[in-house]
Amino acid sequence: MSSERRASELRRSMPLLPISTVMQLTELSARQIRYYEEHDLIQPHRTEGNRRMFSLNDVDTLLEIKDMLEQGVNMAGIKKLFEMKKNPAVQAAKAKEEVSDAQLRRIMREEMLNSGRHQRTSLRQADLSRFYQ
Amino acid sequence: MSSERRASELRRSMPLLPISTVMQLTELSARQIRYYEEHDLIQPHRTEGNRRMFSLNDVDTLLEIKDMLEQGVNMAGIKKLFEMKKNPAVQAAKAKEEVSDAQLRRIMREEMLNSGRHQRTSLRQADLSRFYQ
DNA sequence: ATTCTGTGTGAGGAAAACTAACATCAATAG
DNA sequence: CTATTGATGTTAGTTTTCCTCACACAGAAT
Incomplete structure (x- = not known):
């Protein structure tokens, strides 16, 4: 009955990812991601030092945005x-x-x-x- | 038939997380995480600029390590x-x-x-x- | 022809991460 | 009991990443 903690239990809303990772996952530029935030389509968390931290949900939303823009x-x-x-x-x-x-x-x-x-x-x-x- | 891309498809071996996120997820110090890497228990990726990037598998491994050390x-x-x-x-x-x-x-x-x-x-x-x- | 939209780019500054070194304290060995 | 080792803390100096703000620009809308 040892440890039950697992990384797979991650909540999709947990702020985990820095913008660089999100850039890779979505193939969007930092500029684009910040622009979409500016327009309130995503609301990434901020670290104490003001860095954006994104959740998996944010990534999904960004992929949807990209999709729609492309269309x-x-x-x-x-x-x-x-x-x-x-x-x-x-x-x-x-x-x-x-x-x-x-x-x-x-x-x-x-x-x-x-x-x-x-x-x-x-x-x-x-x-x-x-x-x- | 729209987009099938989803953040949930993330490979558990993908290097996604900076050390700060891993620290929160595992409640380990940066020192500890680096020490375990030094002892070859994990092999995080490196960015072009030499920053460690961790996968979900790495997080799981670290949780196991923590567990064992605590015991x-x-x-x-x-x-x-x-x-x-x-x-x-x-x-x-x-x-x-x-x-x-x-x-x-x-x-x-x-x-x-x-x-x-x-x-x-x-x-x-x-x-x-x-x-x- | 002018304005608006979405994005690129660059400057300057701050935060986060890196390595390396030395400090510490409990457990182990001699 | 003293010396060594093992795991971690801490600090210093540097490099990388991210931040905001500003200006540029091409294509679409008016």
Whole structure:
């Protein structure tokens, strides 16, 4: 009944990684990573000495951001999509899997119109529906 | 069919963590971690700039080392135990789970006597059999 | 034609990590 | 009992990594 401590028990939200590691894992530049933080898409921890420390969740988020950018979505669009992900209506729909693509698109459109009174056109760059199956 | 990249796919042998993170994860001092490396119990990677980068496997190994030290095994004993772990005979026995405690102890004793012609007494500090159940 | 967006780059400064050396204190050996 | 060894602490001096801030720039949007 010896030690039960294991590195595999790591919480995905634990701040473990310096920016250099995250750069390698995501193939993003430090500039890009900091820019996305500036736009509040990630909130890495800070050490006492003000160094950013990233979690595995942060890495996943950055990979999603990279993906969307590569597909032509701009920052504003990504922000909206992330907000939407937190939306209880969307989450419930996704969880129950009782939505068709069309329905999900409608939910998303409503949410966008609802919260996007400003810069209404900012999402036109790409078809967002691609990002939810 | 979007991105399949995930931080959860991380190989446990990937060098991800700086020493500060490993210190927190293991509650070991930098001095201790470097000392164990000096004694070849871990082999962390190095960045281009000579910084140590640790894998999750390294963290696990360090936790094992800590465990053994706390139970009174000295470095020499830990080295032997780690060598034993790599021993095909022991591995096979463990894998097949067809060994009793007594049998495993005998295998280990033989291995110790075999490879430990020098400093035969260095392991006396603690009962090694505790470390294999 | 001008503004906005996302990213590159460089300067200057601070934090974190490195090696090497010496200090310490308990356990072991002689 | 004294001397040695083993594991760790501490400190000094250096190098690397990361930080912020500022300016540059190309392509897209207005």
